[in-house]
Structures are given as structure tokens and as C-alpha cells.
Amino acid sequence: MTGDDAAGNGLLSRRALLKVSAAGGAGLLAASAGGAERDAWMHAPGAPMSESGAPSIHEDVRRLGVASAPGTTGTGVSRTPLERLEGIITPSRLHFERHHSGIPDIDPAAHRLVIHGLVERPLQFDLDSLARYPTVSRIQFLECSGNSGALTAPNPVPAGCGDLHGLLSNSEWGGVPLALLLDEAGVKPGAKWVIATGGDAAVMSRSVPLAKCLDDALLALYQNGERLRPANGYPMRLFLPGWEGNMSVKWLRTLMVTDQPAMTKDETSKYSDLGADGRATLFTFPMGVKSVITSPSPGLMLGPKGVYRISGLAWSGGGRIRRVEVSADGGATWADAVLDEHVLPRSATRFQVAWRWDGRPATLLSRAYDETGAVQPGRSAALAGRAPGSFYHYNGTQAWRIRADGSSVNVYV
């Protein structure tokens, strides 16, 4: 180890990160001409302005793993290609999907949200009436509780970062605090739950504790500045910060205030956790603290040995990320990663660390801590007490094995 080393196998200090260059020399070229020759594309005017911009034709970044249940076209998932993105915002076109009977084409002028049940005044709201209410906007993650579940398989699935962890996206969500609407309806004494129902053909339904609805729940109308897109619940969805994505019911249509949960098919047949003792745990709502290295990861090749940037995302349903550690020796030693400037509660947080790769095989992991003191567990601890095949709410650490040729692969340590 030199003075810049922070942990084993070439992990460098924060100071080194802020100073480090591609000091191995690779990729740096001496300049002589000073850009005197015009490039080919500078000889004629370029493309005009337009009413709507598009990504570069040289960057073909799409959702991954679009898959539907047999016999259906709209019951399945698509995943965010985490390894192709930077920063914390997920472009809306790449936000993951999990639909139970496809994306309904809702007429916004005809759609109503009804609040009924244990309330003084059953009410219904259309988009025009909601536009009069105060809104809040916050940058927060949404994660399917089945995300990363492939890591519960007995043997490592040969897949990439987005394939394994891409049921996680991060957006600016804007809308009306649900507490305002419930207050207006007048919640009756004895109310404890709210049954949220979607306007899709599956009538996706979940039971949400009233306390969450009165805390930070949103009736979301906007995502990343614009109206929700159809795949994210247009014209309105529930958004429950930090909780399993399925509860943030899309195409939200009714909220029934009750004194008990409804035990819907979507919270009993799915999204419950089967223990090794054969007992299922219901209603495990907050998503645990988690992190994953997005680069390097499978599909992104390292070049020659030298200094590289290790980068990834960390997030927690418990609040802000406080710390992320990275290991380059399979978990034997750890170095603190640097967190980006924006560390927001219940938001994906970007971390990075500099790594001097010696060109030999190495195993990279990351481990996140949140402000509640929760620590991301290793794989064994994350599996403890689970029945085989129980894959929801998995938040164990992810290891990538870097091969001598610069490729990488999902491994267990």
C-alpha cells in the first residue's frame, strides 16, 4: 500500500479520488495540433431546433428484460439499465415497469379518485379539482420488492447489474400530500387502514396503514417535471416513499378507509415473505438499505490495468444514506466511498471510489449504511431464515468478479 491507499487491492483514498487522473497513462494522449483541423461535422450547419428532443442515435439505451407471463402481454416487468446511467435521476422512458394486466389507456377527463369508507364525507376528485391543492415535489426511489431476488438463487445467475437490480428507479415525484385529501374527507375514529385500488384490468389493490397515508404519502401527478407517463400510472398514482413499489398503486381510482387490511390477492399470494419455518410474514413494507456497484459491472469492459472509477447507487427506505463502503478483495478490507453532493432522504444516492487495478482478477462489493444505523447485510445474513424460493425484500451485498480480461460476472462470496 502507498500513502493513497485506503483498503486492500488498490482502493484509493478520498484525497486520491479528488486528485487522481488516469495516472496509469492509458487513455491520455499528447495533443499537438491543438484542434486546428475542423472535424467532418463542422463543415455544414447541423440539425435544426425541434419541438421535442431525442437521445443520440449513437446511444442505444433501453429497458432490459422486457418479459410477460405466458399467455399475457401486460403481466410482467421491464428493468432500468442501471449500468448505462449516471447521477441519480432515472430518465422517465427508462423507469422500470411492473404491471399486472397491462397499461390502461385512461381518459384523464373521465378519471375520478374516490375516497370513501370510514370518512365523514365521501369525496371524489378529478384532475381540475386536484390542481387547486398545494403540491410537494421530492426526488425519491421506487423499488419493486422483488428487485434483486435473483440473488437468492442457489447459484449465481450470469446477468448484469440492471438485469439483477433494475427494478429500482429514482425520480422527482410531484403531487398532492394524501393527508390533505384525507383531512378533507374527515377520517372517522377507529380507522387504521386505507385500501388503495387501481384502474387497471387487474384492479390492483393493496392495504396501506393509515399512518403512512397521513405521513409522507403523495397522490402523485407528476414525474420528472411532466405529467406521469401511462406506464407510471397516468393520470395519478399513489406514491409511498421508501416502501415496496407494489403498494404505490398506479392509475389510482379508489381509497377506502377501513379498520383492517383487506387481505387482497396482491398482498397475500404475492409480496409476502415465506420463512424457513413455513410461516409467511405479511406487510413488510419498507425497503431495506441497499447498494450496488453499477460500474464496473457485467457488460462494461475494463481496459488495461490502471486507475478506474468504481461507481454505484445506494438507497434505503429508512431515510438518507450515511455511508457506503467498497471492497476490492471480496470483503476482506473496505474503503469509504465518496457520496455525491445530493444525499436526499429515500432517494438513490451516487457513490464512487478510485481503484488502482493491477490487471489481475478481483472481487468488488459495496455495502451501504443509512441514517437509522441499518447496515446492508452480506448474502448469508440476507438469506438467513428464508424459505427456499422466498425472494422478496432481498437486500444483500452484490459481488462482481473482475476477470483478467477486464470482463466481470455476478458471483457469491
Added chain:
Amino acid sequence: MTGDDAAGNGLLSRRALLKVSAAGGAGLLAASAGGAERDAWMHAPGAPMSESGAPSIHEDVRRLGVASAPGTTGTGVSRTPLERLEGIITPSRLHFERHHSGIPDIDPAAHRLVIHGLVERPLQFDLDSLARYPTVSRIQFLECSGNSGALTAPNPVPAGCGDLHGLLSNSEWGGVPLALLLDEAGVKPGAKWVIATGGDAAVMSRSVPLAKCLDDALLALYQNGERLRPANGYPMRLFLPGWEGNMSVKWLRTLMVTDQPAMTKDETSKYSDLGADGRATLFTFPMGVKSVITSPSPGLMLGPKGVYRISGLAWSGGGRIRRVEVSADGGATWADAVLDEHVLPRSATRFQVAWRWDGRPATLLSRAYDETGAVQPGRSAALAGRAPGSFYHYNGTQAWRIRADGSSVNVYV
């Protein structure tokens, strides 16, 4: 005034905002059926998952005022439709444009950034070498120095919020701190400026003080999570937080370190400020503190009298927004608006306030303060000392006149 009033003509307090409903009664409907009947779109499965999502067909939101200089197709602007957006992120497809000779189609594999001039080691960088450097990501605004210039016209232009102020967008910008690359090249003593040149056919060039380049300047590679789009400088651009947009040179190709500015055509024929005394001021880089009410605004109709949400954006090249005031009586009295949770430095910041509209004509204004103590001026103060036709760096307050029919129009007060 009642106990909830915070200023004249119906502006309500923060407490009222957090409690207020559409208390006038408009838009609220008693619910009886409780959503028992399925809507038409719930009778069959909806659309499948896909590799790339799109906005709703029911929301046709586009850039405004796409216009090019006579005889050209790529020398002009397009504007962000601010009145159609919420929160602080501008969707990348709606980011404003200001091009000087169109959008070049740059081959990312062939593109190089050259750093030369007063440096120890002239260097060039390609995308692969830059991928090894540490990055930062920050949510910050970009504003053309000509934004809002229409308000310098002798008579109010009958135009909307985006038409007048839409050369302002806000994004998460990610990339390599320019200081790292300059440090690697080794800036020589005596260096004071950096001449930045773009790879478009206009070879757009600006002189940037070295101090800014060593402070918070970015070599931006990512916008809102994905690679820069062509209209925003793909594959790389300069990004100078808080400074006039033109200096954040797109399609960045060369940085020449010098001891003096280059006095390029783009900083002499344009983007300088002509005073009433006939003298021009060069190099007025930071954008002033500014705000605008996005809703209500022209094109967005109010319904019947009652309580409405006034919402808008504030931003400053000086740092964080500290306070925004709103007036509903043409500037006679002012009430504090509520700022959203995310108040980030040199970022657009959302503000809102509740307003009890009595159905009579009213004049709305907003006024922003930043953390340096700077205050957005009124129109007269903003025009003081300017030559007629000098329209850059205009940051005066914007007044909307609300008519009895619920429409609104740009006025001067």
C-alpha cells in the same frame, strides 16, 4: 382579511396553504357509488411493457417558439413550456435550445477534447479516458442570457410564461470537474482565461475566467441520468453553474488556456450589455436572481372564484434561493411563498402560495431573494441604465393580469 390572510387581495398564509382545500367548493363532488362500476378501460388487459416509454397521448407538451434566423434552419431557439411543468426537473426532451449553426452529428468515437495553450502538457481526451475520472452530479439551471428579454419592450408582448421565460431549464448535470483536467495539464503561471470552443459549424467560442474553471465548472457528459442529448452538446459540453448559458459551450472541442480573453464574435457582437450612455459592458457572467409565476399564467384558465394554488419557479446564479414573495394586488402588499423541500444551489426552486380569488381582475407578481442578499428588481429598476433594445440579463419581476373570465395576460406594473 381573515385570520388566514397573509397579504392583500386574498393571499393566504403558509398555515392556510398546508390546510387549505378547494374550500370554495368548486371541483369537489360528493361520492356515492364508491367506484363500484368499472371504467371502460378496465374491461380488458392494457398495453404491454416496452423497451422505452413515452408520454401520454393525452398530454401534448412541446417546446415553444421554435424559430430560426432567416435563411437558416439551425440558428435560433426553442423554449421550455414552463407553464406545463411541475417540480424542478425539466424533461430533457423539453430543455430549451439556442444553437448558432444547428446540432452537429458528432461521432463519439472520433470526438476529442484538447486542452492546450498555457499548460505544461497539452492533452487530449476521448470518452473512454474520461470515464476513468471522478464525476460529480448536481441539479442546476441553465439560462440563456437573452431569457425574458421581451420584457424590455416598450409595451407588454402578449405571450405566455414559456414564450417569455422559457430559455430556462433545470437538469441534473453529471461530469468531470474541469479543475481535475486542468490540473493534469498543468496550468502555467500567468494564465487567467480559458477559451472554450465548440465543435459546431459556427465554432461557438467564449472566454471563461480561469477561476471559474477551477471552481465549479464541469465537463458535462450526462444530463438527467443519461448521456447528453445532441441538442445539449453530445458527447460533451462545458457547464458553468449559474452563468449565462452561452458560455456553457456545447459540443466542447478545445480549451485554450491564455492570459487574456479572446474577444470572440460571440462575446462582443452578442451577450454584452449596452448602456444608456452608449458604452457596452462585457463579461457580465452570473445570471441574476429571478422568479416567475408559472400558474396561473396566460393559457391556463382559472375556473369559478375560489381558492387556487399560485405556483412558480425561482433561481439565482448567486446560489440558493432564500425567499420568494408573491403579490396579488400589483405589488402593493406581499406574502411569503412556501419553498419546496429541495432548495439546491443554482437550481430552479419551486414556490407556491394559496390564493382566494374573488373573481375580480387582479395582478399577480413574484419576487425572489437569494442567499447573497440579492433581490429581484421591479421592471423600472431592471431597466435603469439600459440602452433601448439592450435585452440581455433582464431579471425584473413578471406581472400577470388575471381577468374576470379567468384568463391572464402579460402586463407591466
